[in-house]
Amino acid sequence: MRCEELKDLVPLHVVGLLDRDEETKLREHLEGGCPRCVAELSATSAALAEMPYALPAEEPSPLAKARLMAAVGREAGAASPGASRRRTAISAVAAALAGALLAGGALERRHAAVMESLRSQITRQEQQLARQDQEMTALREEVRRAGETIRLVSTPGVVVVNLEGQGPGAGSAARIFWDRSQTSWQLYAANLQAPPPGRTYQLWLITGKRKISAGTFDPAAGPATGTVQVPPDAGPVVAAAVTDEPQGGSPQPTGSIHLLGKV
Amino acid sequence: MTRMQARDQEALSSLFDRFRGVVFSLALRIVRDRAEAEEILTDVFLQAWRQAGGFDRSRGSVGAWLITLCRSRAIDRLRARGRRDTALDVLTRAGREGGEAPHAGGGPEGAADLVLKRRRIGAALEALSPEQRRAVELAYYEGLSHSEIAAALGEPLGTVKTRIRQGLLRLREKLAAQFQT
Numbered sequence: 001m002r003c004e005e006l007k008d009l010v011p012l013h014v015v016g017l018l019d020r021d022e023e024t025k026l027r028e029h030l031e032g033g034c035p036r037c038v039a040e041l042s043a044t045s046a047a048l049a050e051m052p053y054a055l056p057a058e059e060p061s062p063l064a065k066a067r068l069m070a071a072v073g074r075e076a077g078a079a080s081p082g083a084s085r086r087r088t089a090i091s092a093v094a095a096a097l098a099g100a101l102l103a104g105g106a107l108e109r110r111h112a113a114v115m116e117s118l119r120s121q122i123t124r125q126e127q128q129l130a131r132q133d134q135e136m137t138a139l140r141e142e143v144r145r146a147g148e149t150i151r152l153v154s155t156p157g158v159v160v161v162n163l164e165g166q167g168p169g170a171g172s173a174a175r176i177f178w179d180r181s182q183t184s185w186q187l188y189a190a191n192l193q194a195p196p197p198g199r200t201y202q203l204w205l206i207t208g209k210r211k212i213s214a215g216t217f218d219p220a221a222g223p224a225t226g227t228v229q230v231p232p233d234a235g236p237v238v239a240a241a242v243t244d245e246p247q248g249g250s251p252q253p254t255g256s257i258h259l260l261g262k263v
Numbered sequence: 264m265t266r267m268q269a270r271d272q273e274a275l276s277s278l279f280d281r282f283r284g285v286v287f288s289l290a291l292r293i294v295r296d297r298a299e300a301e302e303i304l305t306d307v308f309l310q311a312w313r314q315a316g317g318f319d320r321s322r323g324s325v326g327a328w329l330i331t332l333c334r335s336r337a338i339d340r341l342r343a344r345g346r347r348d349t350a351l352d353v354l355t356r357a358g359r360e361g362g363e364a365p366h367a368g369g370g371p372e373g374a375a376d377l378v379l380k381r382r383r384i385g386a387a388l389e390a391l392s393p394e395q396r397r398a399v400e401l402a403y404y405e406g407l408s409h410s411e412i413a414a415a416l417g418e419p420l421g422t423v424k425t426r427i428r429q430g431l432l433r434l435r436e437k438l439a440a441q442f443q444t
Contacts (some may be wrong), residue, residue, distance in 0.1 A: 006289045008428065011427060011431035011432060012424060012428060013427045014431070015399075015402040015403055015427065015431070016338075016401055016402075016406070017408070017409055017424070017427065041434055042323060042433055044431055044432075044440070045323060045327065046323055046324070046327050046438075047329065047387075047431065047434045047435040047438050047439075048403065048434070049323070049324075049326065049327035049330040049331060049429065050288035050380065050383070050384045050387070050434075051384065051388075051399075051400075051434075052285050052286075052288055052292070052333075053285055053380040053383075054328055054381065054385055054388055055285075055288045055289065056288065056418050057284055057288055058284070058287055058288040058291050058300075059283075059284060059287065060283055060297075060300070060301050060304050061297075061301060063301075064283070064287075064304050064305055065276075065279055065280075065283070067301075068275075068279060068304075068305040068308050068309060069275075070277065070310065071305065072272055072275060072312055073272070075312075075313075076270065076272065084440040088309060106268060125349055129290070138280055138332045193350045213435065217337050243345060262275050
């Protein structure tokens with residue numbers, strides 16, 4: 001077949017309409033590098049590739065891009081586990097999702113529904129995380145206290161004082177672990193009612209000469225802890241007592257005694 | 264494309280934004296199913312990403328390359344699923360859609376650029392006779408064979424071949440002439 005005839009086959013070749021025989025002949029000719037037919041092929045292909053621009057414009061869902069970038073990210077991740085590439089992929093997915101959120105009105109309803117369900121899923125997970133954070137903080141505090149208790153109880157020379165309910169505190173009881181060397185104490189109370197409104201419980205260490213404040217506590221908050229300095233000239237501590245005092249505590253006991261015990 | 268060849272995902276992202284409209288419109292026109300057209304769309308860009316190294320600018324523009332990849336994939340799917348409409352259906356539909364005007368620009372490929380492209384191809388297609396245009400569209404969008412097109416148009420095989428050849432040549436000439444002006 002002559003070049004001129006083959007050239008005429010090019011338009012049918014680009015739309016895939018040549019029969020096998022013609023196709024083979026044209027391919028051989030093109031692979032032979034005939035400049036005129038190669039130019040013909042490239043010009044016809046280029047013209048044909050303009051055709052879709054005459055179509056009604058249609059837009060894909062933003063999720064299509066998210067899928068593409070995720071697929072590319074997976075490939076990049078498999079080829080080389082470079083974090084930056086994954087980040088790019090993830091940020092592209094995020095951008096596409098954000099685009100989906102922004103373009104909500106224009107989206108098909110099912111995509112809007114998908115985004116809505118994703119959003120509420122994120123909200124639920126955020127709430128769950130916040131709850132877990134709170135639980136974690138509470139547990140840490142509990143562990144800290146338990147550690148403190150173990151330390152106190154196992155310290156040689158720690159003094160254990162048993163207190164019994166008195167007057168308004170009748171029926172209650174408490175135990176104090178008092179580490180003289182570290183000046184710290186812990187108090188565990190049982191059946192101790194909340195203090196009268198506007199008042200607080202205060203622990204006192206009593207010597208022959210003085211009543212020394214060891215601080216205030218709230219029995220509702222669990223085991224109470226505090227520190228106390230007994231001045232060397234105060235003499236030996238003989239007893240411990242709990243009174244109710246105005247908020248913030250008093251320099252010397254003024255209210256009723258609720259608990260009392262000998263040291 | 265140089266950035267794509269350097270495995271820059273941002274470059275792929277930009278390329279997608281620039282050509283997603285025309286590629287998706289073409290896929291949708293061929294397979295007539297949004298979900299399937301979206302699959303083709305992502306497949307085309309995934310293929311472009313994988314084969315970016317083999318892209319040769321001297322053989323055509325990136326857009327033309329993507330469009331060629333898209334058409335070939337979409338036509339393959341059309342044939343694979345055996346859902347190809349009868350020649351008569353195609354003809355009825357082609358007639359119905361023949362006068363449909365493309366939406367006004369606003370696409371992602373640069374609105375001005377897109378409007379210009381639409382105007383050029385629109386004018387070039389106008390220069391074809393209705394028979395030429397229909398034959399070219401049946402071949403390009405429906406992937407029909409000679410004999411199917413002949414049956415759809417009720418014309419002899421030789422006439423169909425001539426129409427397509429002349430139609431494509433005319434399209435080329437018109438597009439080239441617009442480039443020169």
